[in-house]
Amino acid sequence: MNGTGRECGRGGSALPAKAHPLISALMFSAGLLGNLLALGLLLHGRRGPRQRPPSLFHVLVLALVVTDLLGTCSVSPFVLASYHRNHTLTALVQGGHICLYFGFAMSFFGLATMLILFTMALERCLALGQPYFYERFLSPRTGLVALPAIYTFSAAFCSLPLLGFGRYVQYCPGTWCFIQMHLDSHQNRGGRGAAGLNVTFSLLYATLLLFLILAVLLCNLSVIVNLARMHRRAQRTRRVATLEQPRAASGCGRRMFSMAEEIDHLLLLSIMTITFVICSLPFTIRAYMNKFITEEGEHEWDLLALRFLSINSIIDPWVFAILRPPVLRFLRSVLCCQVTPTLPDRRTPCPAKTKLAAQLGPCEP
Numbered sequence: 001m002n003g004t005g006r007e008c009g010r011g012g013s014a015l016p017a018k019a020h021p022l023i024s025a026l027m028f029s030a031g032l033l034g035n036l037l038a039l040g041l042l043l044h045g046r047r048g049p050r051q052r053p054p055s056l057f058h059v060l061v062l063a064l065v066v067t068d069l070l071g072t073c074s075v076s077p078f079v080l081a082s083y084h085r086n087h088t089l090t091a092l093v094q095g096g097h098i099c100l101y102f103g104f105a106m107s108f109f110g111l112a113t114m115l116i117l118f119t120m121a122l123e124r125c126l127a128l129g130q131p132y133f134y135e136r137f138l139s140p141r142t143g144l145v146a147l148p149a150i151y152t153f154s155a156a157f158c159s160l161p162l163l164g165f166g167r168y169v170q171y172c173p174g175t176w177c178f179i180q181m182h183l184d185s186h187q188n189r190g191g192r193g194a195a196g197l198n199v200t201f202s203l204l205y206a207t208l209l210l211f212l213i214l215a216v217l218l219c220n221l222s223v224i225v226n227l228a229r230m231h232r233r234a235q236r237t238r239r240v241a242t243l244e245q246p247r248a249a250s251g252c253g254r255r256m257f258s259m260a261e262e263i264d265h266l267l268l269l270s271i272m273t274i275t276f277v278i279c280s281l282p283f284t285i286r287a288y289m290n291k292f293i294t295e296e297g298e299h300e301w302d303l304l305a306l307r308f309l310s311i312n313s314i315i316d317p318w319v320f321a322i323l324r325p326p327v328l329r330f331l332r333s334v335l336c337c338q339v340t341p342t343l344p345d346r347r348t349p350c351p352a353k354t355k356l357a358a359q360l361g362p363c364e365p
Contacts, residue, residue: 013091019173021083027307028076031314035069038317057127057265059143060120061320067116068313071109075102075310079175088174096170099177103168104158106178106310107205112154113313114212117269117276119146121219124265128226157208166201171302178306179205181290199291206287209280216273223266271319279312 042062054062078098082089090096126134161168167180181202282305290302 013087015083015086015088015175016173019083019175021080023307024076024079024083024175027310027314028072028080030318031068031072031076034314034317034321035065035072038065038320039069041321054140056123056138056140056143057120059140060116060123060146061268063143063147064113064116064120065317065320067109067113068316071105071113071313074105074109078102082175088170089177090170090174099170100162100168103177103179104162106176106306107158107168108154109313110309111158111205111208112150113316114209114276114280115150115154116147117272118212118216118219119150121216121223121269121273124269125219125222125226128230129222157205160201161198165197166205167198171306172300173303176303176306181287181302202287203291206284210284213277213280213284216276220266220270220273223269227263227266268320268323271323272316275315275319276312279308279315282308 039062042058042065078089078092078101082092085092089099089102092098123138126138160166161179168177169180170177179202180198182199286301286305
């Protein structure tokens with residue numbers, strides 16, 4: 001097995017004349033800068049004598065940023081080298097080993113990133129839906145067990161093409177290698193069975209991505225339902241606090257600040273999930289479509305789907321870098337204005353809620 005496949009011009013070592021490195025260079029620069037910025041913000045936020053120990057959610061966020069950074073740095077330099085030397089990836093080194101490495105790295109880091117995002121969604125789901133189980137069995141050390149398991153599974157799964165089940169091939173314009181998604185019309189009749197097996201792996205990979213999409217959406221939906229329940233409990237606690245101050249006021253404060261933190265987590269996770277869905281669905285759709293397509297004129301759509309898949313690791317760190325606490329507080333205040341009903345009893349507001357409202361900012365009609 002080698003790393004050749006659906007090349008432009010089949011057998012040519014030079015890139016097409018219309019190939020241009022601008023998009024690849026911009027993607028690499030944006031990914032590198034965004035991941036370094038997000039990593040710096042994460043590490044800087046943990047400094048200070050009064051900082052709390054990192055939660056499991058923040059450990060997973062840090063792992064996500066590091067994984068995205070490693071993924072960007074592991075494949076993009078080969079793309080730029082291919083443009084610089086005007087050679088396809090299979091022609092950079094004899095034997096097509098760079099294409100094999102490129103395809104493995106893209107599939108590995110893409111799958112690992114999405115599994116970490118699913119773990120983040122599951123962590124929030126358990127934290128709100130099963131608090132006793134979460135407090136008893138889950139801690140930041142759980143991330144030290146979950147992350148090696150994620151990387152091991154991703155490496156084992158993405159190694160299947162290296163063992164004969166599936167195949168990493170080169171895509172136009174010759175600067176991308178990934179899982180074979182098309183039945184190869186140039187193979188003879190005896191090789192059709194092997195080609196079908198190769199395409200089956202791409203369907204398995206796409207199905208796994210689709211499963212992760214649905215699982216993350218379900219976890220986020222569960223978080224929203226539990227937050228709505230917390231909101232109703234907080235309203236009941238506020239009414240009780242008007243009669244039993246100051247004893248009940250402290251409990252009101254804990255619930256309000258806990259809910260504010262959970263909303264921050266949900267906002268961050270929801271936006272990452274939206275980018276995850278947008279970036280993953282094109283590849284998933286193409287993988288299922290290509291199962292029944294043997295024409296060779298679909299290179300542009302394949303390249304677009306692969307670029308969408310790789311953009312996910314570029315957008316994620318920028319989402320984290322942009323959604324800093326002041327921005328999250330502003331979004332929280334907007335949500336509070338929209339979903340918090342006006343209570344008829346305003347005589348004795350909960351002190352903790354008053355303090356929280358001051359941090360969220362005024363909510364103007």
